[in-house]
Each structure stands twice: as C-alpha cells, then as structure tokens.
Amino acid sequence: MHIDQPQEMPARPALTCTDLRVRYTGQNLYAVGSPTLGVSFSVNRGELFALLGASGCGKTTTLRIIGGFAEPTTGRIEIEGVDVTRRQPYERPTNTVFQSYALFPHMRVEGNVAYGLKMDGVPGAERERRVKETLDLVGLGGMERRRISELSGGQQQRVALARALVKRPAVLLLDEPLGALDLKVRRQMQDELVRIKQSTGTTLIHVTHDQEEACAIADRIAVMKDGMIVQIDTPEALYHTPRNSYVAGFIDAGTIIRGRNSRHGSAIEVAHPDVQLRGTLPFYLTDVSAIAAMLPRNQIKVSSLNSGAQDGVRGTIERLVFTGSIFNLHVRVGTELEIRAAVTIEEAARLGEENLRPGAIVELHWRPEDIVFVEDSDAAPSNRPRAHA
Amino acid sequence: MDEVQSPTGGVQTGPAGSMPTPAIPPVGRRLGRGLENPLLPLPAVLAVAVGFFAPLAVLIVYSFWPTVNGRIVHDWTIANYLRFFTGEAYWRMLLRSFELCALASALTVVLSFPFAYFVAAKVPPARRLGWILIAIIPFWTSYLIRVLAWLNMFGDQGLINQALMEMGIIDTPLELFGFGKPAIIITFVYLLFPLSFLATYIAIERINPAMQDAAADLGAQPWRKLVTITLPTARSGIIAGFIFAFIGMLGDYATPQLIGGTNGTLYANLITNQFGYSLQWGFGGALAVLFLVAILLLVIVLRAIVGGVDAAGEYTGGYTHRRAPVLVGYSILYLIFLYTPPALLMLLSFNSSEESGLPFIGFTTRWYVEVLNNAVLLDALWTSLKVAVSAVLISAAVGTLAAVQIVRVRGSMRSFNLGMISVPLFLPPLVLGLAIIVGLHALGIQRGLWTIIAGHTILTLPVVTLLILVRLEGLDRNQETAAMDLGARPWRAFLTISVPQALPGILAGVMIAFAISLDEFILTFLVTGSQQTLPLYIFSSLRIRVTPALNAISALMLGASFALLTIGALIATGRERLRGRARTGG
Numbered sequence: 001m002h003i004d005q006p007q008e009m010p011a012r013p014a015l016t017c018t019d020l021r022v023r024y025t026g027q028n029l030y031a032v033g034s035p036t037l038g039v040s041f042s043v044n045r046g047e048l049f050a051l052l053g054a055s056g057c058g059k060t061t062t063l064r065i066i067g068g069f070a071e072p073t074t075g076r077i078e079i080e081g082v083d084v085t086r087r088q089p090y091e092r093p094t095n096t097v098f099q100s101y102a103l104f105p106h107m108r109v110e111g112n113v114a115y116g117l118k119m120d121g122v123p124g125a126e127r128e129r130r131v132k133e134t135l136d137l138v139g140l141g142g143m144e145r146r147r148i149s150e151l152s153g154g155q156q157q158r159v160a161l162a163r164a165l166v167k168r169p170a171v172l173l174l175d176e177p178l179g180a181l182d183l184k185v186r187r188q189m190q191d192e193l194v195r196i197k198q199s200t201g202t203t204l205i206h207v208t209h210d211q212e213e214a215c216a217i218a219d220r221i222a223v224m225k226d227g228m229i230v231q232i233d234t235p236e237a238l239y240h241t242p243r244n245s246y247v248a249g250f251i252d253a254g255t256i257i258r259g260r261n262s263r264h265g266s267a268i269e270v271a272h273p274d275v276q277l278r279g280t281l282p283f284y285l286t287d288v289s290a291i292a293a294m295l296p297r298n299q300i301k302v303s304s305l306n307s308g309a310q311d312g313v314r315g316t317i318e319r320l321v322f323t324g325s326i327f328n329l330h331v332r333v334g335t336e337l338e339i340r341a342a343v344t345i346e347e348a349a350r351l352g353e354e355n356l357r358p359g360a361i362v363e364l365h366w367r368p369e370d371i372v373f374v375e376d377s378d379a380a381p382s383n384r385p386r387a388h389a
Numbered sequence: 390m391d392e393v394q395s396p397t398g399g400v401q402t403g404p405a406g407s408m409p410t411p412a413i414p415p416v417g418r419r420l421g422r423g424l425e426n427p428l429l430p431l432p433a434v435l436a437v438a439v440g441f442f443a444p445l446a447v448l449i450v451y452s453f454w455p456t457v458n459g460r461i462v463h464d465w466t467i468a469n470y471l472r473f474f475t476g477e478a479y480w481r482m483l484l485r486s487f488e489l490c491a492l493a494s495a496l497t498v499v500l501s502f503p504f505a506y507f508v509a510a511k512v513p514p515a516r517r518l519g520w521i522l523i524a525i526i527p528f529w530t531s532y533l534i535r536v537l538a539w540l541n542m543f544g545d546q547g548l549i550n551q552a553l554m555e556m557g558i559i560d561t562p563l564e565l566f567g568f569g570k571p572a573i574i575i576t577f578v579y580l581l582f583p584l585s586f587l588a589t590y591i592a593i594e595r596i597n598p599a600m601q602d603a604a605a606d607l608g609a610q611p612w613r614k615l616v617t618i619t620l621p622t623a624r625s626g627i628i629a630g631f632i633f634a635f636i637g638m639l640g641d642y643a644t645p646q647l648i649g650g651t652n653g654t655l656y657a658n659l660i661t662n663q664f665g666y667s668l669q670w671g672f673g674g675a676l677a678v679l680f681l682v683a684i685l686l687l688v689i690v691l692r693a694i695v696g697g698v699d700a701a702g703e704y705t706g707g708y709t710h711r712r713a714p715v716l717v718g719y720s721i722l723y724l725i726f727l728y729t730p731p732a733l734l735m736l737l738s739f740n741s742s743e744e745s746g747l748p749f750i751g752f753t754t755r756w757y758v759e760v761l762n763n764a765v766l767l768d769a770l771w772t773s774l775k776v777a778v779s780a781v782l783i784s785a786a787v788g789t790l791a792a793v794q795i796v797r798v799r800g801s802m803r804s805f806n807l808g809m810i811s812v813p814l815f816l817p818p819l820v821l822g823l824a825i826i827v828g829l830h831a832l833g834i835q836r837g838l839w840t841i842i843a844g845h846t847i848l849t850l851p852v853v854t855l856l857i858l859v860r861l862e863g864l865d866r867n868q869e870t871a872a873m874d875l876g877a878r879p880w881r882a883f884l885t886i887s888v889p890q891a892l893p894g895i896l897a898g899v900m901i902a903f904a905i906s907l908d909e910f911i912l913t914f915l916v917t918g919s920q921q922t923l924p925l926y927i928f929s930s931l932r933i934r935v936t937p938a939l940n941a942i943s944a945l946m947l948g949a950s951f952a953l954l955t956i957g958a959l960i961a962t963g964r965e966r967l968r969g970r971a972r973t974g975g
Contacts, residue, residue: 069602089605096606102599106621115617116607167607 012081013042014203015066015171020075022061022227032058032065032227038075039229041222043171048197048204050214053224054250059207060099060175062224066205067096067173079170090119095164096173099180101156103148109135109159110144116167134166137196154185158192165202174206178213190217211251215239223247230377241282244375245292254296255339258376261291268373274334275313279371290376299370300341302329303363304355312363315339320358327356331364339364424879429794430806432787433850437809440847441821444828451827452674461670461830469675479659479676483683486639486656489570493577494585494634498627500578501586504723506619507716509593510601520720521590526954527727528583531908533924533931534943535580536644538730540935541737543572543648548733573649577638582727584637585630592626593619628695632688639684640817643910647931656680657819661915664826677823681816731947738940756941766942769926776838776922777906780845781853785899787846788854793883795854796861807858814851821847822915836918844916845909849902856901860894861887904950 018040021033033039039062043049051059064070066077068089077085084092095116104112110131117127135141138158148156157177164172174193178186194217197204208214214221215235222232223246231243242248245256259272268281270293277293285291303312315331318338322328327343341364348356355362455466473479508520527535542548543566550562565571596619604614620627642661645653660680663673741753760766788810795806813821825844829836869882888895910924917925923946930939 067602067606069605089602090608090610094606096603098599098603100597100599102597102603104600104603104618104622115604115609119608119610119613163603163607 012045014045014047014080015205016042016076016078017062017066018076018078020062020065020077021073022058022065022070023073030058030227031061032072033074034226034228037228039227040075041229041232043203043205044219045203046197046201047219048194048206048217050206050208050218050221051224052208052211052214052221052250054209057224058227059209059224061227063096063173063175063205063207066171067094068092093170094173095167095169096175097157097160097164097177099175099177101160101177103156103159103163105148107148108144109140109146109148109151112148112159113162113166116163120167130166131162134162137165137199138162138192153181154189157181157185157189161193161196165196165200168200168202170203172202172204174204176207176209178208179210186213193217215251223250239296241372242294242374244377245294246377248292248294248372248374254294254299254372256292256294256374257337257339258292258378261289270373272337274337275339277371279368279373281373285373285375288375291373292376294372294374295339295366296370296372297328297340297342298326299366300339301365302331302341302343302347302351303365304351305361305363312365313339314361314363317356317358317360317362320356329362331362333364424793424883425797426794427798427802430791430810433791433854434806434809436787436847436850437812440843441813441824444824445820447831448674448824448827449678450674451671451831452678454671454674456669456671469672470679472672473675473679482654482659483656483679487683487687489573489645489655490577490635490638493574493638494581494631496574497578497581497634498585498589498631500723501582501630502589502627503716504720505586505589506593507713507720509590510598511713511716517594521587522955523724524586524727525583526951527731531924531927531943531946531950532580533643533908533910533927534734534946535730536576536647537927537931537935537939537943538734539572539576539579540647540931541734541940542566542730543568568648568650569652570649573645573653576644576648577634579726579730580644581634581637582723584633585627588626588630588633589623590626592623592629595626596622624695628691632691635687636684636815636817639680640819641911642819643914643928660819660823664823664915670827670830673823674827677820681820684817734940735944735947738937738944740937742937756937757945759938760941760945763938765921766923766926769921769923772838772920773907773923776841776845777903779842780849780906781899781902783842783846784850784853784902785895788850788898789857789895792854792857792861796858810854811851813847814855818848818909818912819915822912825912825916836916838918838920840916840918841913841920841922844912845906848909848912849905852905853895853898853902856898857891857894860891864890900953900956904953908946908950 019033019038020040021038022031023029023033024031039058041049051062053059061070065072065075068084068087068091072085075085076083079093104115107115113131113134114127117130122130131144132141135144138161140155140158140162143151143155146155148159151159157180160177178189181189190213193204193206196202206214206218215238218235220232220234221238223230223238225246231238231247233241238247238251239253242251242253245258248254248256257270257272257275257277259270259277262269262271263281266281266283266286268279268291270277270291277295279293281291305314313333315333317329318332319330320327321330325345327345327348329341329343331339331341333339343351343356351362354360451461452469453465453467454461455464455468456462504524508517508524512520540547544550545562545567547562547566549566550559553559553563553566554561600618600622601614604618605611609617639655640657642655642657645655646658647653656676657680660673660676663669663676736749738756739752739754740749741751741755742749791806791810795803821844825840826836829840864887868886869879908924909922910928913922913925914928921929923942927939927942930936
C-alpha cells in the first residue's frame with residue numbers, strides 16, 4: 001500500500017479518511033477496504049482529488065461515506081479536523097453533485113439552487129444574491145426562472161453544480177457528474193470545474209472511471225481496485241511510475257509485457273518469447289516477486305528499416321489511429337506481442353507515408369532507462385507480498 | 390435485412406414509418422399487418438361503447454324526460470333537475486355524502502401514506518413485492534365480506550365495545566364504535582386503504598432516491614425533506630389515491646346502510662331508490678348525471694390545484710438501506726388493522742354459539758356443514774360460477790385481441806382504444822349498473838343472467854386488457870423481429886415468442902378478473918333479473934342479521950379468493966421477482 005508523501009501540505013488537510021471499511025450485512029465481501037486494511041487518504045485544501053477506478057471498485061461507496069449517505073463499518077472521517085463520521089448528511093459541511101443530478105423537478109432553477117440556503121435559514125435578500133452569484137459563476141446567469149425540464153443535459157449539470165456550490169462546502173463531492181454529457185460538453189465542463197476550483201478555492205473530490213478525465217483535471221488521483229486504493233499520485237507520476245500492472249493498464253500509459261523474471265542484484269530481465277527487456281529494478285520493487293515491464297507509448301522511437309539504426313525490434317504495423325495530434329501505432333512483434341507506440345506528426349512526416357501504413361515493417365527502439373518496471377498485479381492479485389518463493 | 394428492421398422501426402417511431410422510401414415499398418406495414426390490424430381492438434371497444442356509453446346516453450336522455458304514473462313520458466323537460474335544486478333535502482344529501490366521503494378518503498390517504506412511504510423507500514426492492522401483496526390482497530377479496538367482518542366489530546354488542554368493557558377500560562358501550570357515522574368512516578378507511586396505498590406507493594417509488602440524498606446533502610432534516618421534496622413530487626399520486634377512494638365510496642350504496650343504518654343513507658341510496666320502488670326513472674337519471682358531473686368537477690378542481698405532473702424521473706431501483714423503526718412499527722400496526730377483522734371472522738365461524746359474536750363457547754365445524762347443505766346457497770354459488778366463467782372468458786378473449794394490437798401501435802388510435810377500454814375502471818360500478826338497466830328499459834328487454842354476464846364482462850375487461858398489455862409492453866420487441874427474420878410469420882412469431890412469455894400476465898389477469906366477478910355486488914344487485922349470485926345471497930341474509938353460517942360462508946370465500954389472488958399475483962410477478970433478485974444481488 002502506497003502511503004501518500006507529505007509534500008508542502010497546509011497545516012490541516014480539508015479531509016482525512018482513516019481506515020474506512022464497508023461490509024454489507026450478510027455478505028463477506030468488502031465494498032471498501034479489506035479484512036486486513038481499510039482505505040485511508042487525505043485531501044488538501046483547494047485540491048481537486050480524483051477517485052479513479054472501474055465500476056464496482058468502491059469509489060462511489062467511498063464518496064457516499066464522505067457525504068454521509070452510507071455508514072462505514074469501521075473508520076473515521078474528519079473534515080477540517082472535525083470528526084463527522086456519525087453525522088447525518090444534513091449536518092456535514094459537504095455537498096454533492098449527483099451522477100443523475102437529482103434536481104428537484106417541481107422547482108425552478110432558482111428554487112433548486114436556493115434550496116440548501118433555505119434549509120440553513122439564510123435570509124431572503126442574501127439568498128437571492130448568492131443564488132445569482134453562483135448561477136453567474138457556472139454560466140447560467142439569467143436562467144433563474146427556467147424549469148428543469150427545459151434545460152439541456154449540460155445546463156442541468158451546471159444547476160446541480162451551482163446547487164452544491166452555493167452552500168460553500170468545505171468539500172465538494174462529484175459523483176461521475178460528467179458521465180452523461182457528450183464529449184464536447186464534457187471537455188467544456190472539465191475546464192469549468194478547474195476554473196471554479198481556482199476561483200473559489202473549493203476542495204473537490206471527483207469520482208470517475210474515465211482516466212483521461214481524471215488526468216486532465218485532478219491534482220492527485222487515487223486509483224482504486226476491489227475496494228482498495230492501489231496508488232495515490234499526481235497524474236504525471238501515475239504515468240511515469242505506476243505502482244503495478246493494473247494501474248499501468250488502467251492509466252493506459254503503454255504496453256505491458258510479461259515474461260520470465262531473472263534478477264542479478266538490482267539488474268532485471270523480463271524475458272518474453274518475442275522480446276527481452278533489461279533494466280534496473282527500482283528499490284521499492286525489490287521485495288516483489290512477479291515483475292512486469294511497461295513500455296511507455298511516447299518513449300518508443302519508430303524508424304524505417306533503412307534508417308541505419310541498430311538493435312531495434314522489428315514489427316509489422318497492424319493498425320494506425322490518428323487522434324488529432326499523434327498517431328497511435330499498433331505494431332505486431334513476433335507472433336503474439338503487440339506493442340503500441342505514439343508517433344508525433346513531425347516524426348510521421350520524417351518516416352514517410354510508405355512506411356506508415358498497415359502492413360509496413362518498422363523498427364522500434366527504446367532506452368533501457370525508459371522501461372518502467374511494475375509489480376505484476378495479475379500474478380499477485382491480492383496486491384499483498386507473497387510468501388517467499 | 391430491410392424487411393427485418395422496418396417493422397419495429399416503423400411501429401415504434403410511428404410517423405417515421407411513413408417516411409418517404411421511394412425505392413423500397415413499405416414492407417414494414419405489410420409484414421406487421423396481421424398483428425397491427427386496427428380491427429383487433431374493435432370488439433373490446435364496441436363492448437364498452439355498446440355496453441356502457443350507449444346506455445349512458447340513454448340515461449342522460451331519460452334525465453330530461455318526466456315520469457308520469459310510474460311510466461317515462463317522451464316529453465323534453467328540465468323538471469327533474471329543477472326538482473333536485475329546489476328540493477333542499479336532495480342537494481343537502483349530495484353535500485352530506487361529499488363531506489362524509491371526503492373525510493373518509495382524506496383519512497385513508499393520510500393513514501396509508503406512512504405505510505406506502507415505508508414500503509416504497511425503506512424496504513429493499515427485492516422484498517417490496519411481498520409487502521405490496523400483503524397490503525393489497527384484502528382489497529381483492531369480497532367487498533361485502535369485509536363489510537361483514539366490520540359488522541361483527543361494531544355495535545353495543547360488537548367486538549370492540551365488548552373487548553373494551555371486558556378489559557375494564559369503559560363501563561358502557563362507546564357510541565364511537567356503535568353503528569353510526571364514525572363506524573362508516575372506519576369501515577371505509579379499511580375498505581379503501583389498498584387503493585390509496587397503491588397510488589401513493591407508485592408515486593413515491595418513482596422518486597429518484599438520489600433526490601432524497603440531495604435534499605439531505607443540502608441540509609434538509611428528515612421532516613423538511615418530506616415537506617419540500619417527497620410530498621410535492623408524490624402529490625399527483627396522493628391525489629389520485631384520494632380520488633379513487635372518494636369515487637369508490639360515493640358509488641357504494643350498500644356499505645353505509647349496512648354499517649350505519651338510517652345514518653348511512655347517502656346520495657347513492659337516493660339514486661338507486663329512484664330506480665327501485667319509487668320508479669322515478671327520469672329523476673333517478675338526473676340524480677345519476679349530477680353524480681357524474683359532481684365527480685368530474687371534483688377531479689378537475691383537484692387537478693387544477695395540484696397542477697401538472699412533474700417528470701420525477703424514471704424508476705431507478707436505487708436503494709440505500711436505512712433503519713426506520715417508527716415506520717416499521719406503524720406498518721405492522723396497519724397490517725394488524727388490515728387483517729384482524731377477517732381473522733376474527735374466521736375465528737367466529739368456528740364458534741359453536743348460536744349468535745355471531747363473542748364469547749367463544751366451543752369449537753365446531755357445524756356451520757360449515759350447514760353451509761354445504763344449504764341448497765339455496767349452493768344454487769347461488771353455481772350462478773356466480775357461471776357468470777364468472779362466462780364473463781372472464783369473453784373479456785380475456787376480447788381483451789387479448791385488443792392488447793395485441795395496442796402494444797404495437799403509437800399515437801392517437803392507441804390512446805383512444807386504451808381510453809375507451811379503461812373507462813369502466815374509473816367510473817363507479819353504480820353508474821354502469823344504472824346505465825345498463827336504463828338501456829334495457831328503453832329497449833324493453835328483460836333482465837336476466839346474461840345482463841349480469843354482460844355487466845361483469847365490461848367490468849373485468851379493462852383489468853384483463855391492461856394486465857396483458859403491461860406484460861406485452863415488458864417484452865423485447867426485437868425477439869419477434871428475430872423470429873420473423875428466422876422465417877416465422879407475424880402471428881406465428883407472436884404465438885411462439887410473445888404469448889409464452891406473456892402467459893403469466895394473461896393468467897394473472899384471468900384470475901384477478903375471476904375474483905372480481907365472483908365478488909361483485911354493487912352492479913350485480915342492479916342488473917340482475919331473478920337470479921341470485923353468492924354476494925346477492927349474502928347481502929339478503931346480512932340485512933336480517935349476521936349469523937354464524939354467514940361467517941362460515943365468508944371464511945370459505947375469503948380463503949378461496951385469497952388463494953386465487955395469491956397464486957395469480959405470484960404467477961404474474963414470478964419472473965420479475967427473479968429478475969429483481971438478480972439485479973440487487975449483482
């Protein structure tokens with residue numbers, strides 16, 4: 001289990017979760033945590049923290065515990081240093097943007113946004129001012145009198161955001177709020193979230209299964225699997241030093257290659273029938289028995305056969321995907337290995353069209369220091385060190 | 390491939406099917422013709438039109454004709470209506486009935502709300518069906534017998550007063566539990582509870598649970614959440630429950646009189662009296678028309694106050710377990726209230742005392758033996774069975790034909806057919822009964838067994854049709870398309886693919902319709918000739934006094950309809966339940 005490195009942290013984090021576990025009654029399965037270990041993490045003030053994982057990994061349950069909608073079997077939640085574990089949702093300084101928005105259809109936009117302030121007994125004039133201010137902030141100024149049914153998906157999303165933001169929560173919880181939006185609106189809302197975070201200083205926890213979205217907006221990401229946090233890091237760190245093959249695969253940083261391990265001190269070789277990868281094992285993996293290698297997509301040099309480069313791995317281009325800024329290449333090496341490489345437009349121009357087409361044979365090169373060694377989590381699924389081999 | 394895709398595409402999007410496709414002929418239309426034939430719902434629609442709307446028109450015409458010496462005279466006049474508005478006793482009676490029914494209905498709605506809320510919001514989805522069945526099965530058991538169960542409870546010698554005196558809480562019988570207005574209201578709350586429960590339950594279950602979470606998240610305490618979110622979003626369902634209960638009670642001329650004696654003479658009695666010994670057909674017609682107008686006005690006014698229905702979101706099935714000890718306690722108490730009278734009735738049927746009531750002297754099965762040897766009663770049962778089997782067979786056949794077509798089309802024809810077939814569900818059987826006797830009178834036709842069968846057919850038709858329709862709607866239409874792709878003609882595809890899957894719905898519809906027909910009293914009493922069905926027999930015996938033998942018949946009938954309904958409901962929902970389990974388990 002990775003413990004978060006305390007960087008220049010403010011005196012007190014906005015949110016601290018300690019040893020959270022959720023076990024449903026009558027079941028032996030843990031939705032969050034495991035019998036031996038609970039989920040623990042802390043979120044700094046003003047940070048956008050993402051909980052990332054496939055569906056069923058426990059990320060939404062974790063969020064619901066923070067919001068007070070589910071009770072943890074064990075553990076403790078502190079917000080601004082105050083224990084809120086046993087508090088009801090309406091007694092917590094958190095507010096949530098729900099996945100389905102959960103807007104109140106019998107109220108207009110302003111009614112929805114003012115609802116929380118009314119519950120707090122904020123006087124009318126002040127309430128109106130804050131509703132207007134918040135609607136302006138999310139770009140819905142002038143829409144106060146609209147009915148919910150008259151709004152587009154993106155607009156409803158903004159109302160849900162405004163409704164939660166207007167209460168100035170200590171922690172704003174976002175439960176896959178962008179999932180229902182189309183790609184363009186989603187990108188727009190991602191920028192909006194970052195802008196709102198910066199202008200209001202709100203602490204945000206964002207649950208998502210979309211690794212691109214998490215990387216695009218989060219300051220730090222917690223990758224979850226089977227109710228456990230596998231790794232907490234900045235998006236860059238997740239790309240460069242994924243903790244294990246699950247994280248590397250989920251982040252989609254490159255090609256994971258498994259093979260027979262052989263070690264000499266800190267030197268390691270992962271031998272796949274079609275390719276051998278040698279390098280230096282990082283200190284934190286010395287106790288791990290099964291190691292896989294990851295070839296980062298953007299660290300692979302692709303050259304044509306007649307380029308004169310030495311010691312490359314030869315392969316056939318199977319597929320070529322143009323994403324707008326780069327080409328993603330699927331290169332078949334040997335019989336069963338497919339290596340993915342990213343080629344910039346400039347590199348592509350240098351390679352020439354005749355070398356960059358399905359069926360063309362190319363050479364792939366990488367430096368030993370670019371190989372990322374990770375724990376092979378499929379070989380050790382419990383994510384716990386095995387007994388010595 | 391086009392042939393396969395177009396039938397469903399054309400059907401489901403309606404107008405899209407008629408989009409110009411010059412090169413390819415409209416194959417979709419040709420392929421679907423067998424099952425989309427607009428003539429299929431015709432028998433059902435005609436049954437309602439001929440059996441209900443035509444007589445209703447006659448009733449309206451009659452209301453403008455005077456009665457001279459017990460004979461209707463074809464001479465246009467508004468004298469019947471003038472008589473109502475100038476005779477203070479008449480409109481006072483209408484007001485009094487409205488007041489009593491409104492009070493009882495409001496009480497029903499208020500009392501059933503916590504229970505409905507509990508089942509819809511606090512019970513895990515997999516277990517809800519059980520609760521619903523327990524709550525609504527009494528509704529489908531014999532109406533008269535439930536009244537009889539309460540007859541045992543009320544009065545100076547009634548079980549409630551006896552028990553209270555026995556326990557030393559009171560010395561003399563309380564008037565509250567005598568045969569009066571309070572007794573009528575209590576009985577109606579009891580009788581109508583399942584209706585308002587169901588309406589409220591459906592409305593609450595449709596509320597997206599995330600909305601409740603959102604309100605709590607924004608700082609709303611539980612009671613404010615109830616007032617600001619739950620009640621406003623469920624209000625149309627709550628009002629529907631009120632209206633159903635209100636109409637059901639207002640059209641009942643038997644219960645208030647049985648329970649309340651002279652106190653229980655309500656507007657419905659006033660109407661039926663005109664067609665009985667008074668023989669004031671024209672005036673009776675006017676009273677019935679005013680009755681319908683008053684109900685219509687009430688519905689319109691309530692709708693206007695409540696406003697339109699907000700889209701409260703699709704049913705999400707989302708659920709978070711939370712304890713609710715108070716609600717659990719309340720719900721259990723309500724179930725006790727619901728089941729105690731029939732349970733006591735069953736108990737009393739084994740009492741060897743000559744009088745119905747406590748004390749319990751000794752155990753005997755002699756009342757059951759007596760019942761089974763009663764020739765008049767067995768004759769009545771035989772009549773009831775003949776009526777039920779005929780009516781249900783007709784409505785099942787006609788209703789299935791209609792459902793098959795209605796499920797396949799969209800647009801105004803669908804709405805029209807569905808509306809026509811559903812009408813008898815929303816109007817009191819009293820009006821249907823009156824319309825039928827007036828219609829027969831106008832044509833000079835004698836009443837008989839067949840009039841009862843016709844009336845029951847019209848009453849059960851919407852139930853059967855809607856239950857089958859719901860089943861068919863739930864099926865994936867692509868399965869039939871796939872069958873046609875594999876070479877089955879439309880009817881063949883329907884019979885081999887959809888019917889087997891819809892069979893539980895058809896069976897459940899048939900069983901529930903059977904139970905309704907077996908228990909029907911309000912309409913039967915009006916349209917019968919000299920025939921006596923079981924409920925009519927019970928009613929005529931009840932008017933004299935409650936006997937142990939009556940308790941025994943009732944216990945038998947309760948047992949029978951209970952079994953019938955439970956089996957029907959279980960068949961209808963068996964698959965759903967399995968699916969529900971799989972969903973929550975995953």
